[in-house]
Every structure is written in structure tokens, then in C-alpha cells.
Amino acid sequence: MNYIETQAIIIGGGATGAGTLRDLTLRGINSVLIEKNDIASGTTGRNHGLLHSGARYAVKDLESATECIAENRILKKIARHCVEDTGGLFVTLPEDDPSYHGKLLASCKFAGIPAHELSTKEALALEPNLNPDILSAIRVPDGTIDPFRLASANVLDSTERGGRIFTHCDVKSLIKEGSAVKGVQCYDRVKGMDFEIRGDIVVNAAGVWGQHICGLAGVELKMFPSKGSMVIIDYRINNIVVNRCRVPADGDIIVPGDTVSIIGTTSKKIEYNEIERLIVDDDEIEVLLADGEKLIPHVSKTRVLRAYCGVRPLVDISGDIKGRDISRGIVLVDHEERDSTGGFITIAGGKLMTYRLMAEMTANLVAKKLKVKKKCSTHRIPLPGSEKKIQPMKQIKKFTGIPGSVTGSTLYRHGQRVHNILTKDRKNYGLICECEMVTAGEIEYALKNLNVKDIVDLRRRTRIGMGPCQGELCSYRAAGLFVEFEAAGAKDANIMLKDFLEERWKGIKPILWGDSLRETEFTYWIYQGLFGLGDIPEGDGKK
Amino acid sequence: MNYDCLIIGGGISGLTCGIKCVSEGLRCGILSSGMSALHFSSGSIDLYGYHTNRKIVYQPLDYIERLIIPEGRHPYSKCGIDMIREGISFFSETLEKEGLVLYHNNDYNHFHVSTMGTVKPTYLSQRSVFNDSIKEGFKKRSKIAILNFSGFRDFYPELAAENLRKNSLFSLFDIITGEIELPLFRRTEKNPHEFRSMDIARIFDSEKYLPGIANQIVNASGGALFVGLPAFIGINNFTRIYQRLSELTGMLIYEIPTLPPSILGMRIDDALKSRFAALGGEFIAGDTVNGGEIVNGVLDHIHTENHGSTRLRSKFFVLSSGSFFSRGLVSEFNMIREPVFNLKVAASEDRREWYSPSFFQKESHPFLEYGVVTNNTLNPEDTQGATVENLFCTGAILPHYNPIREGCGGGVAISTGYFAAKKIIEGCRS
Structure with a gap:
């Protein structure tokens, strides 16, 4: 059996886990991250990708609001290529309580969030697709953030500095010596192999799945999972984040992101045993589309591309099973103190926006326990791809002759790392995904550098298959390239192609009408009618 | 403008119907709004391929006669076995007149090889497609080389070879993969939108490159007797090019259907359109039918996007506008309708019943079986429930069959198109 020794072991490859891996590596602490699926495949990648200004929390939750604005400023510097500084609007509709507008302005001022009142005319000039009947508008420094890119850049920075990551690996059990946790027993689902990691400290950054990990350690931590659903609108119908200026409720935000816009979000309490089989309900879709249309009337005329949902990892810190004391804030538990279980830390709660702060808090505790003096530097050192201000597109085009549309998209996704991708090589001229302008060269780069194990992972790194x-x-071309670039054998490539289409299907099913149904008929015709992909014998059940 | 027969939809069904009508001297027009399903088809005509349990059907006509026709609702039930046989023969003869000879294995299905290396039962294929002549290779342990054109992104020989090797039919073969390259075409790759099957087919169409290509094929195939290439061996001049390439290489060359655009399908499309025009049919491309007026169970006229207020009149009309992808059917949040005449459809009103839980579910998806309800002579019902006597529905717009699960899309399109033509000819003569 394979055996790895390290100082810190992080369970969970969401933004928090990836951020912690990076923070620890930067402090010179030997660290290994283990993730049961892919980087950013859980809650991290299942939200609307809003770079909060904090305004959304300003009225009710001052602590979250101040955390958000501080992190907002940091991320705009260290994660330039993951962030779009779109700005945000809070607009009041005729049916909304007009007094919330004033409350929001005052609360933002108190929290230190720059919020400015705009005339409705100014707001409409900024965002022409906005409902023209709005009564008032406030401008805030909201933006958008790509969670896949963010988590991946954190991992990349760490691995380039010696950190290690194992994706698609299950944690089977925790190794305990006496009352202390000393490591993890793992199973690699791709290789079909058991292995063991031993270390001084195990960090549970598994988000909502952290309840299960705590169980493995013999301690109790209760999660209150809450489902949030969103729909993706094909085409970017707004360029500024549009919030509804009212007490937070379902369907009160439209976030532009890459080539699409996302309407968020619902909130439904669910049971812990439901978190693995979440589905978007019809009533959620109806609410999101109806309320989205009130903010931007275009919504009803635009194709709906997908619906998806995530689970908010809300933690019950008191252990009260009725869940009265649920925190939306950050929860860092030192189990040595709370449960007399040494070498085990849980970081939970919080939000994507505060992932870096959560990682910093966790790394501080780990460093203290390991008696490492080095301080956090993640707020200063830019992520790979965001090192310098981005070079103008024209320069790259002049050098390679690659069309601007391709250069622009690659630059947008990988920042400065575009220079490692768009070289003067014929691979870079072959377009694989026309919707998102992904070249064979970009796929090769991702396969070789970004921990990609299958086409679903590849989608998170490159946006392949995310377009109309x-x-x-x-997806067929991507499967072929896995073989061509020796990232998989032909047999596995066949299986991952089927798995990828099944994964896409999950988000299409709930919105299967209109053009989505047309597109589905076409896709089904190709992959079943033409290719007979469904008739290919199943794999040996490894994955 | 007055027609004997005006057809809405220029796919395989509408064209078969139109060609039959004009060949009997009728004045016939076809209105087409764009590319038909032939452009993303395999280019083979499936008659009936699979039992409900996905087991393969070997004798499709026999199976249809014994098990499908008695069932009653299937479009084949309405045609009857004689009409199906007649329609298929008519279709074959039509293409042959245009120089496109189709292979068939008497009353049996043969098997063609797909891009993924799966083997699919089908009834009619172009002679360049994998068929039972591969059996010659069974006698001795032969080699098959699956080759790609370097830089072509829509075909990966390794994926096909993997599945083909697992197939018991090919267990006696040694299957290798390789690439052919023509440096002359390197620069084509620079434009990321080019280098699809169509671009390569044009290269093949020009005979001057053939000796070079043939040389490459021989060199890349390591002494194999059989060569599998993505289907791009010429489009305008296919029969001659294929013949020449076989001579130059001395090998048996098979074409494998690719991702769209389907060159194999486009050859059929070209041949059918050419035949229709040669017989005096009027093909009106790029126009969309907006609606029509049905008075007392008779469709009086239709109007279109391009013809504005002009009413197009005809004794008979055919609606062969396809299913959802071709917009013959339209789906909304919780409703499925026929957009031109609002004809009665067979479909569930609950969207959650339209699809199956997994994409590759063995039972396939119910929405593929939705369509316009007709009587036994393919006449639909209008909004008031009255039968429209001079309107026939054919092809993929019809309900109660699943072209993909059953493997019968081409057969239904041809049979129903032909059946409608016979009824229309009968009507015009009486």
C-alpha cells in the first residue's frame, strides 16, 4: 500500500481547502490535499459567482458585510484573472418597500462599503436592459468571480511550490492513535488503489460533507444543509450585477458571468441525507424566472440553458438539534479543545467570498500547533495568472497570428498564463469548443498542469461544454484529445465521454423546453443515434 | 400560384414524396426553411434495427410485418408492408438514377461502423460504407487500418478502434490506427472555423490530389487490406473519386460517418434535390411557412415569410417539417404544439414526463415519440377536431415511434412520404 508522510492534511478541495493548501504551502508547511471529487466540484462551484461588496449583508449582518468588503478589495488584487470588476446595482421595484433603499445606504456607510445613489436614468444608462420602471438605484462595488478558476489557481500556486493534491480520492477513515488523529486512509477511485497519508494535523475543510468527516474522527458537528438553486440564461443579458433592493429573498439577483447570466437564488432546508442527490424543483425554476424577469424583462425572451443547485454549509455550533443557533459566519473548531481530539481541526460555514480569510484563520491555527512562526501572505501574493496587469490582447495576436476571439477567451480564463498556452504551435489553431473558444492547446495545457482526470474536470478548468x-x-473531441495527449486510454476516454454527457444532462433536464429540448434532440441524435454511445459496455466500475 | 401538391419541409420524407408526385406528372413544390436532418444523419437508411430490449433485429421487413404493423399506431402500421417495400425500392431507384448506388443485403440488415466504433444495424448504405463485404476478410486473419486526416478534429481513430476490437464480429481482425497528412493543407488549420468534414471532402473532390492521398493511405496502413476513413471522400464527384481511390490504393476503403456535417447524408440530399429538379419540381429554399387557412376540413392556402400576403394554393399539402430540432414541433414550458396549423398532437402535458432520468436510458426519451396525430391515411385533425382531408403528415413529425431506439427514422420518413404521394396521385386522378 502506498504511504505518504506530510505535516498537514486537508480534506476537501473547495475554495477553502484549496486556499488553506496554498496558505500553508506559502508558510513552508508541507501539505497534502485530498478531494473526493474534483477541485471546486461541491458548493464552491455551485453558486452564482458573485464577488460580494458586502452590501447584501449590510442591513442585517454587519460582520459578514465588513468581511466581504475587505476580501473584495484583496481578491481584486490577487485574483485579477478570476474576477470581473463589473460593479453592482441595488434597484427598487414599484412593488418593493421603498424604505429599504435608505436603510441599505446607511448600513453600507456604517460598514465601510462605498455605496452611491444613482438616478434611475443613470442606472438605465449603465445597464440598459434593466426594468425601466425601477424607483431608485444604488451603485456598489459588487463584481463577479469564477469559483473554478479561483480554486484551481490556489491549487496551482501551491503545487508549483511543492504542495500536493489528490483528486477523485475518498477518505475511508481517519487514523487515530489514542484520542489524536494522525492521518487518513484513502482510496483512489481512478487508479483503484488504497493509500495512506500520515501527518501531524488533519484539517476538515469538507464543507457540508464535514459532518461525515467529523463522524469518522468520532466527534459530532451538526450541519444544517440549505439548498440554493439557480438558472443560467444563455447570453450575457447584463453587464453589471443587478440586485433587488429588498430584504433578501428568492430570485433577487442576476449575475453576469463569462458568456452567460445567472439568476439566483432560492433557499430550501433539506435533510443531510439528501445532499448527494439534489434536484432543482419546478417551483424554484418558476420563481427564479418570474422574479428575474422583474429585474430584467429580457429574461422571458431568452433561452434558459441550465438549472443547478448547491448546498450552503450552515453549521449548528451549539449542538442544539433544533437548529435555532445556526451561524452563517465562519466556524473554526479546534477539536483538541472542544472534544479532546488532538490533531484535528474543522473549518466550516462562511462563504466563497471569505474563503481566503477562512484559510488564513485555519492556517494560523495549524501554524500555531506546529510552532511555525511565518505569517500569512495570501493577501499580498497574487495567484498564478494574476501576477501583473494583463497584457493587451493585440501583442499576443501579433506574435502568433491567432484570432482575437481565441486569444481574448484564453486570456480571460488563464490571465498571464496565456503565455504558456498560446504559443506558435499548430495545436492552438484547432478550435475544439466553438461556444467558449477553447483550443486543443488550452486543453493540452489543462491536462498537463491542472489536475484534470476526466472531461467534467476539464470543463471546470476551461469552460469546455459550458456554452449554448x-x-x-x-465533448467527443475532448475525449479524443485525452487519448491524443496521453491523459487517458481509449477505454477510459469512452467511459468519461458518456459520464460527461450524463453530467450535462442533470442540469438540462429541469429546463427541458424550447431551444434546450431542440438542442437535446440533436445531441441525443448524435451520441445515441449516430454513435451508439449508450450501447458501449460499462467500465469495470472503478469510477 | 397553383399546385397539385405543395410540400412543407425539404427533408428525406418531403423529397421522396415530391419526387414520386412529379414523376407521375403532378405540379409539385417543396418549401424548405433550411438544412434537413440528412445533414446530421449517418447517411444509411435504417428500416428497423432494435427490439425494445436493444437486441438487434436481423430481418427488418419480416419484423415490421409480424410485430410492428399489428400494433396499429406506429406509422408503419398505417403504410402497410407493401407500401414500405415499394417506397424503399422507389427510393433506391431514385438515387441510382442520380448515380448513387445503395448497398442492401436482400431482406437482411447489414452493419455499418460508427465514429465510436460501435456497429449499427441498417438496411441501405452507400457502397463506401462498412457492409457485409467485410466478410471477405474473415477468411484469413486480416488487418484493418483506421486512419484520420491530420488536423481533422472530428474523428479520433483510437476511440473507434477500441470499441471495434471489443466487437466479436471483428475479433479476427488486427485493427491499427494512423494518420495521413498533406502539408499543402496545413494552412487551412489556421482558421479555427475550418477543417471540418466538408473542407476535406472538397480536397478529395479535386482529382489532382488523389495520387498523393492514395500514397499516404498506403504508407499509413501498414499492409492492411481494409482501410476505414472518416466519410469525406468527395461530395460532388463521389462515385468517380471513390472508384479512383480504390484503384490507386488497391485496398477496400470504407467510410465512417462523422460528426455533422454528414457528407454521406449530403450526398443523398444532393441526389434527391437533383432528381426532383430534373423531373420539373420546384424547390423553394429558405422560406418558412407561417400558417394557413383550414375551411371545413380543407386546407385552402398557406402563407410564408418570403411570399408575404401571397396565398399559396394547392390541391394537396404535405407537412413533413420534422420534429423539434427542425421546428416541426415546438415545446414550451409545459406544452408541446405544432406551430404552423396548430394541429392536434400526442404528447404529455407534464414536462417531467417528457424525458428519462438518465441521458442514455435504455428506454430512450418519451419526447421522441411525440408528434401530430393522424388517421390511417396520415391526415391530421385541426383545432376543432375535424380531419383535414387534403393535408398529409409524414416523417419525423409523426408520433408513436422512436426513430433512435427502434432504428427506423429513415424507413418511416421514406415510407410515409411515399404513402402520402400515392394517396395524392390517387386524389388528383379521381
């Missing part, structure tokens, strides 16, 4: 056609042509 939802992987119709590019």
Missing part, C-alpha cells in the same frame, strides 16, 4: 450547445460536438 452544452458539449454537443466538443
Whole structure:
């Protein structure tokens, strides 16, 4: 059996886990991250990708609001290529309580969030698709953030500095010596192999799945999972984040992101045993579309591309099973103190926006326990791809002759790392995903550098298959490239192609009408009618 | 403008119907709004391929006669076995007149090889497609080389070879993969939108490159007797090019259907359109039918996007506008409708019943079986429930069959198109 020794072991490859891996590596602490699926495949990648200014929390939750604005400023510096500084609006509709507008302005001022009142005319000039009947508008420094890119850049920075990551690996059990946790027993689902990691400290950063990990350690931590659903609108119908200026409720935000816009979000309490089989309900879709349309009337005329949902990892810190004392804030538990279980820390709660702060708090505790003096530097050192201000597109185009549309998209996704991708090589001229302008060269880069194990992972790194056609042509091509670039054998490539289309199907099913149904018929015609992919014998059940 | 027969939809069904009508001297027009399903088809005509349990059907006509026709609702039930046989023969003869000879294995299905290396039962294929002549290779342990054109992103020989090797039919073969390259075409790759099957087919169409290509094929195939290439061996001049390439290489060359655009399908599309025009049919491309007026169970006229207020009149009309992808059917949040005449459809009103839980579910998806309800002579019902006597529905717009699960899309399109033509000819003569 394979055996790895390290100082810190992090369970969970969401933004918090990835951020912790980076923070610890930067402090010179030997660290290994283990993730049961892929980087950013859980809650991290299942939200609307809003770079909060904190305004959304300003009225009710001052602590969250101040955390948000501080992190907002940091991320705009260290994660330039993951962030779009779109700005945000809070608009009041005729049916909304007009007094919330004043409350929001005052609370933002108190929290230190720059919020400015705009005339409705100014707001409409900024965002022409906005409902023209709005009564008032406030401008805030909201933006958008790509959670996949963010988590991946954190991992990349760490691995380039010696950190290690194992994706698609299950934690089977925790190794305990006496009352202390000393490591983890793992199973690699890709290789079909058991292995063991031993270390001084195990960090449970598994988000909502952290309840299970705590169980493995023999301690109790109760999660109150809350489902949030969103729909993706094909085309970017707004360029500024549009919030509804009212007490937070379902369907009160539209966030532009890459080539699409996302309407968020619902909130439904669910049981812990439901978190693995979440589905978006019809009533959620109806609410999101109806309320989205009130903010931007275009919504009803635009194709709906997908619906998806995530689980908020709300923690019950008191252990009260009725869940009265649920925190939305950050929860850092030193189990040595709370449960007399040494070498075990849980970081939970919080939000994507505060992932870096959560990582910093966790790393501080780990460093203290390991008696490492080095302080946090993640707020200063830019992520890979965000090192310098981005070079103008024209320069790259002049050098390679690659069309601006391709250069622009690659630059947008990988920042400065574009220079490692768009070299003067014929691979870079072959377009694999036409919707998102992904070249064979970008795929090769991702396969070789970004911990990609299958086409679903590849989608998170490159946006392949995320556009209007939802992987119709590019998924077959991607499977072929896995073989061509020796990232998988032909047999596994066949299986991952099927798995990828099944994964896309999950988000299409709930919105299967209109053009989505047309597209589905076409995709089904190709992959079942033409290719007979469904008739290929199943794999040996490894994955 | 007055027609005997005006057809809405220029796919395989509408064209078969139109060609039959004009060949009997009718004045016939076809209105087409764009590319038809032939452009993303395999280019083979499936008659009936699979039992409900996905087991393969070997004798499709026999199976249809014994098990499908008695069932009653299937479009084949309405045609009857004689009409199906007649329609398929008519279709074959039509293409042959245009120089496109189709292979068939008497009353049996043969098997063609797909891009993924799966083997699919089908009834009619172009002679360049994998068929039972591969059996010659069974006698001795032969080699098959699956080759790609370097830089072509829509075909990966390794994926096909993997599945083909697992297939018991090919267990006696040694399957290798390789690439052919023509440096002359390197620069084509620079434009990321080019280098699809169509671009390569054009290269093949020009005979001057053939000797070079043939040389490459021989060199890349390591002494194999059989060569599998993505289907791009010429489009305008296919029969001649294929013949020449076989001679130059001395090998048996098979074409494998690719991702769209389907060159194999486009050859059929070209041949059908050419035949229709040669017989005096009027093909009106790029126009969309907006609606029509049905008075007392008779469709009086239709109007279109391009013809504005002009009413197009005809004794008979055919609606062969396809299913959802071709917009013959339209789906909304919780409703499925036929957009031109609002004809009665067979479909569930609950969206959650339209699809199956997994994409590759063995039972396939119910929405593929939705369509316009007709009587036994393919006449639909209008909004008031009255039968429209001079309107026939054919092809993929019809309900109660699943072209993909059953493997019968081409057969239904041809049979129903032909059946409608016979009824229309009968009607015009009486």
C-alpha cells in the first residue's frame, strides 16, 4: 500500500481547502490535499459567482458585510484573472418597500462599503436592459468571480511550490492513535488503489460533507444543509450585477458571468441525507424566472440553458438539534479543545467570498500547533495568472497570428498564463469548443498542469461544454484529445465521454423546453443515434 | 400560384414524396426553411434495427410485418408492408438514377461502423460504407487500418478502434490506427472555423490530389487490406473519386460517418434535390411557412415569410417539417404544439414526463415519440377536431415511434412520404 508522510492534511478541495493548501504551502508547511471529487466540484462551484461588496449583508449582518468588503478589495488584487470588476446595482421595484433603499445606504456607510445613489436614468444608462420602471438605484462595488478558476489557481500556486493534491480520492477513515488523529486512509477511485497519508494535523475543510468527516474522527458537528438553486440564461443579458433592493429573498439577483447570466437564488432546508442527490424543483425554476424577469424583462425572451443547485454549509455550533443557533459566519473548531481530539481541526460555514480569510484563520491555527512562526501572505501574493496587469490582447495576436476571439477567451480564463498556452504551435489553431473558444492547446495545457482526470474536470478548468450547445460536438473531441495527449486510454476516454454527457444532462433536464429540448434532440441524435454511445459496455466500475 | 401538391419541409420524407408526385406528372413544390436532418444523419437508411430490449433485429421487413404493423399506431402500421417495400425500392431507384448506388443485403440488415466504433444495424448504405463485404476478410486473419486526416478534429481513430476490437464480429481482425497528412493543407488549420468534414471532402473532390492521398493511405496502413476513413471522400464527384481511390490504393476503403456535417447524408440530399429538379419540381429554399387557412376540413392556402400576403394554393399539402430540432414541433414550458396549423398532437402535458432520468436510458426519451396525430391515411385533425382531408403528415413529425431506439427514422420518413404521394396521385386522378 502506498504511504505518504506530510505535516498537514486537508480534506476537501473547495475554495477553502484549496486556499488553506496554498496558505500553508506559502508558510513552508508541507501539505497534502485530498478531494473526493474534483477541485471546486461541491458548493464552491455551485453558486452564482458573485464577488460580494458586502452590501447584501449590510442591513442585517454587519460582520459578514465588513468581511466581504475587505476580501473584495484583496481578491481584486490577487485574483485579477478570476474576477470581473463589473460593479453592482441595488434597484427598487414599484412593488418593493421603498424604505429599504435608505436603510441599505446607511448600513453600507456604517460598514465601510462605498455605496452611491444613482438616478434611475443613470442606472438605465449603465445597464440598459434593466426594468425601466425601477424607483431608485444604488451603485456598489459588487463584481463577479469564477469559483473554478479561483480554486484551481490556489491549487496551482501551491503545487508549483511543492504542495500536493489528490483528486477523485475518498477518505475511508481517519487514523487515530489514542484520542489524536494522525492521518487518513484513502482510496483512489481512478487508479483503484488504497493509500495512506500520515501527518501531524488533519484539517476538515469538507464543507457540508464535514459532518461525515467529523463522524469518522468520532466527534459530532451538526450541519444544517440549505439548498440554493439557480438558472443560467444563455447570453450575457447584463453587464453589471443587478440586485433587488429588498430584504433578501428568492430570485433577487442576476449575475453576469463569462458568456452567460445567472439568476439566483432560492433557499430550501433539506435533510443531510439528501445532499448527494439534489434536484432543482419546478417551483424554484418558476420563481427564479418570474422574479428575474422583474429585474430584467429580457429574461422571458431568452433561452434558459441550465438549472443547478448547491448546498450552503450552515453549521449548528451549539449542538442544539433544533437548529435555532445556526451561524452563517465562519466556524473554526479546534477539536483538541472542544472534544479532546488532538490533531484535528474543522473549518466550516462562511462563504466563497471569505474563503481566503477562512484559510488564513485555519492556517494560523495549524501554524500555531506546529510552532511555525511565518505569517500569512495570501493577501499580498497574487495567484498564478494574476501576477501583473494583463497584457493587451493585440501583442499576443501579433506574435502568433491567432484570432482575437481565441486569444481574448484564453486570456480571460488563464490571465498571464496565456503565455504558456498560446504559443506558435499548430495545436492552438484547432478550435475544439466553438461556444467558449477553447483550443486543443488550452486543453493540452489543462491536462498537463491542472489536475484534470476526466472531461467534467476539464470543463471546470476551461469552460469546455459550458456554452449554448452544452458539449454537443466538443465533448467527443475532448475525449479524443485525452487519448491524443496521453491523459487517458481509449477505454477510459469512452467511459468519461458518456459520464460527461450524463453530467450535462442533470442540469438540462429541469429546463427541458424550447431551444434546450431542440438542442437535446440533436445531441441525443448524435451520441445515441449516430454513435451508439449508450450501447458501449460499462467500465469495470472503478469510477 | 397553383399546385397539385405543395410540400412543407425539404427533408428525406418531403423529397421522396415530391419526387414520386412529379414523376407521375403532378405540379409539385417543396418549401424548405433550411438544412434537413440528412445533414446530421449517418447517411444509411435504417428500416428497423432494435427490439425494445436493444437486441438487434436481423430481418427488418419480416419484423415490421409480424410485430410492428399489428400494433396499429406506429406509422408503419398505417403504410402497410407493401407500401414500405415499394417506397424503399422507389427510393433506391431514385438515387441510382442520380448515380448513387445503395448497398442492401436482400431482406437482411447489414452493419455499418460508427465514429465510436460501435456497429449499427441498417438496411441501405452507400457502397463506401462498412457492409457485409467485410466478410471477405474473415477468411484469413486480416488487418484493418483506421486512419484520420491530420488536423481533422472530428474523428479520433483510437476511440473507434477500441470499441471495434471489443466487437466479436471483428475479433479476427488486427485493427491499427494512423494518420495521413498533406502539408499543402496545413494552412487551412489556421482558421479555427475550418477543417471540418466538408473542407476535406472538397480536397478529395479535386482529382489532382488523389495520387498523393492514395500514397499516404498506403504508407499509413501498414499492409492492411481494409482501410476505414472518416466519410469525406468527395461530395460532388463521389462515385468517380471513390472508384479512383480504390484503384490507386488497391485496398477496400470504407467510410465512417462523422460528426455533422454528414457528407454521406449530403450526398443523398444532393441526389434527391437533383432528381426532383430534373423531373420539373420546384424547390423553394429558405422560406418558412407561417400558417394557413383550414375551411371545413380543407386546407385552402398557406402563407410564408418570403411570399408575404401571397396565398399559396394547392390541391394537396404535405407537412413533413420534422420534429423539434427542425421546428416541426415546438415545446414550451409545459406544452408541446405544432406551430404552423396548430394541429392536434400526442404528447404529455407534464414536462417531467417528457424525458428519462438518465441521458442514455435504455428506454430512450418519451419526447421522441411525440408528434401530430393522424388517421390511417396520415391526415391530421385541426383545432376543432375535424380531419383535414387534403393535408398529409409524414416523417419525423409523426408520433408513436422512436426513430433512435427502434432504428427506423429513415424507413418511416421514406415510407410515409411515399404513402402520402400515392394517396395524392390517387386524389388528383379521381
